[in-house]
Amino acid sequence: MSRLNRFISGIRVLDLTRHLPGPLATLLLADMGAEILKIEGPAGDEIKSLGPQDAAGRSLYYEAISAGKRTLSLDLKVPADRERFLALVDTADVLIESFRPDVMPRLGLASHMLRARNPRLIYASLSGYGRDGPLAAAAGHDANYLAYAGALAGNGSVQESSLFYPPIADCLGSMFGLATILGALYARERDGHGCDIDIALADVIMPLQVFSLAELRATGKQPSRSADLLNGGWACxxxxxxxxxxxxxxxxxxxxxxxxxxxxxxxxxxxxxxxxxxxxxxxxxxxxxxxxxxxxxxxxxxxxxxxxxxxxxxxxxxxxxxxxxxxxxxxxxx
Structure with missing residues (x-):
């Protein structure tokens, strides 16, 4: 085992995320030695119904993204399961969830309530549009986040835009989640306090466009498909x-x-x-x-x-x- 696999050994993470962004972040945390407990509702993770299956009928996508994690089924609407969950929160270092902003508060599990029980808890929310703003309650996936961020407008052919694959907002959101959680763990070593992290997948695309944003602000020019430095307009x-x-x-x-x-x-x-x-x-x-x-x-x-x-x-x-x-x-x- 390399030292990388022990970077954060002993750190306990409660993973309430689904699909790709959150699970990829916790997969990387597991690779660094964290103990990941994946909390699933009675119906399980929706990704189990997506993509191909192995000979035993298991989702290949789910198996890949869940490697190195333990799984526990809890219905957080049921009092007994809710109490079991709260007991896990009391000893957790990190909680990461990917619900829309109103879900955890409706369950009586808002970040401030959980952090009142466990002041060292790092609560990370990795949602589509964040906790505030006009789109906070909206559903979305990678294509939607890229569209709102203006990233699709400068890509593709002159005739039409094109999607990115792998899903760039999902994957970059995972990296932002990973980086902020690691930063929060480092800060906690110094001051003993947890924190509240709010990451929107629609937000993480903006830093990728730093060159285009600088040009837009200075000249008013914005990317044009197949006509600029890095999208096909430059022969080299x-x-x-x-x-x-x-x-x-x-x-x-x-x-x-x-x-x-x-x-x-x-x-x-x-x-x-x-x-x-x-x-x-x-x-x-x-x-x-x-x-x-x-x-x-x-x-x-x-x-x-x-x-x-x-x-x-x-x-x-x-x-x-x-x-x-x-x-x-x-x-x-x-």
Whole structure:
């Protein structure tokens, strides 16, 4: 067992979350050594009904996201189960839930009430739109959060926007939840107090758009699909199709990488055009034609020793088998 797996050993976490954002956060806490007790209602987690199942009829999604956790079924509307839950709260370090803001208060389990019982408790709420604001009571999923945050407007083709996969707001919300919980645990070591954390999945997308927000504030310009630096308008940072229907991802942002790419492509005339005005339709067309004349395998071979930030687009099976992921031990079972 590595030291990473013992970072927060002894920390007890009550997990009342569902679907992906909260369970992913607690999965990572479990990887760091925390004891996770997943509290489910009588019907269980809704994710059990989603996606494929194994030979025993168990949800593959649920099994993957619940690894390393214990599960306890409690109906928090039933007095006896509620008392059992409160007894668990008394000795817990962290409680994380993903309900809409009114659910826990209606059950008589509001954060301030639980923290009055256990002042060291870190209560983390990971909901769609947070506890206040006009959307606080609204239902939502990843596509909705991205839409409200303006993130979908600058992605996709000129004709239409496109969804992100994996679900970026859900996953980033997990990371924000993880980071704030770890920060709260550190703060508690110094002052002995727990705290109340309110994270909205719709909020976490804004920090990702820091460059676009800075430009919007300074110039009034906002992202335009396939026309800007990082969404397809810049020839050196773009996805290109190959002759065999596969694709290559070019990320030669720095001039030295763009130069290396152009030199290996035997197109030194492209080097000085990296700073052409955007969208770079003409240059994009020329680079598109270059890639279209080769298969993906030929591209990989041609640029194997060129330090130019060019990578083949792999499918998931290929990615899992890739030497990088195998060496790093990122996927232990797939």
């Amino acid at each position: 940072y773009r996805i290109y199709a190959t002759r065999d229907g596969r694709e290559m991802a070019l990320g030669a942002v720095e001039p030295k990488f763009w130069r290396a790419f152009c030199e290996r492509a035997d197109r030194p005339d492209w080097i000085s055009r990296q700073s052409d005005p955007m969208p770079q339709h003409e240059l994009v067309g020329e680079v598109t034609a270059f890639f279209a004349d080769m298969s993906q395998a030929e591209c990989v071979e041609k640029f194997a020793t060129a330090d130019c930030c060019l990578a083949p687009l792999l499918d998931l099976r290929e990615a899992v088998a890739h030497p990088h992921h195998a060496t790093r031990g990122l996927v232990t079972r797939a």
